[in-house]
Amino acid sequence: MKPDLKKLLADGLGKLGLDCSERVLSAFDIYLAELMRWNKAYNLTSIRNERDVITSHFLDSALYLKALPVAAKSVADIGSGGGFPGLVIKILRPDLTVHLIEPSGKKCAFLRNMLRKLPLEGTHVHEARLEEVKDMQVDAAVTRALFSAGDFVKMSAHILKPGGTLILSKGPKYKEEIEALASAHSVIDMKLPGEDIVRHMVIITP
Secondary structure (H helix, E strand, O other), X not given: OOHHHHHHHHHHHHHOOOXXXXXXXXXXXXXXXXXXXXXXXXXXXXXXXXXXHXXXXXXXXXXXXXXXXXXXXXXXXXXXXXXXXHHHHHHHOOOOEEEEEOOOHHHHHHHHHHHHHOOOOOEEEEOOOHHHOOOOOEEEEEEOOOOOHHHHHHHHHHHEEEEEXXXXXXXXXXXXXXXXXXXXXXXXXXXXXXXXXXXXXXXEEO
């Protein structure tokens, strides 16, 4: 990773109060290189610029940790794609058990490749749709604008422990979605480091 990119990432993580140690930066260096290499053939993300990957994928995914309950020990990332936000969460919080749920075989191949490249014990790739996942109970489930808030509550109920939490990152129209929610919920507004963008982290307790 170029020095200016490393500084961008370190500064962003620092602003969020997250781990920006050499271990973390080294892991993201490998992640970025593999993502750019695989993206040429597998189209894992439409973002081709390394700087934009750091901001729009790595730092954007890191925001989820600011909404994650302190007591959570396991997280499921629904529609993980290139590992966002699940793999980013795992790099920053290696103590968590993380399940990456993704129906695309090509994207799962990339995720498994990352598990070979990085020491990420306690990370599991599930090549399946959410409704096909059985025998899983997690403290929190996250998704990156893949579902509406209401649909996410319905679809993820079977993998969530009693008292578990759902976390979604939403844009400015989030109010329309949460007005229809019967479940308890709260919203944390967070500025994306390095950008003039505010993410609305919707936290739902079904």
